[in-house]
Amino acid sequence: MTKTIIRTDQAPQAIGTYSQAVKVGQTVYLSGQIPLVPESMTIIEGDISAQITQVFSNLKAVAVAAGGDLSDIVKLNVFLTDLSHFPIVNEIMGNYFHEPYPARAAIGVAALPKAAAVEMDAIMYLKPQDYPL
Secondary structure (H helix, E strand, O other): OOEEEEOOOOOOOOOOOOOOEEEEOOEEEEEEEOOEEOOOOEEOOOOHHHHHHHHHHHHHHHHHHOOOOHHHEEEEEEEEOOHHHHHHHHHHHHHHOOOOOOEEEEEEOOOOHHHOOEEEEEEEEOOOOOOOO
């Protein structure tokens, strides 16, 4: 199976030695997204809700570039510098995901790149009708 590197200007560019996503067969591995605004490559202004919303928007842009959508995500990892923000993640996640929800983990971390408060990565599985033959 070949691997395809996914890249889009609709999400922040990689700030290190990684790709926005890698597609292998019908599976797409989305790299961690922090709340960077793609046009400025700076953390979005505002509270934790703004940061979480920006992260979901960034993940969605990469998912679409790979030929899918957030509904195709089967595993989501959430990294928070303050686990008390987890209820806000749940609330905002409800605006982007519907049942059946992906498998998910929430992990408290000491710090994230660029002093972000949240980061998320994901694994996406493209349904056969979405997968180019």
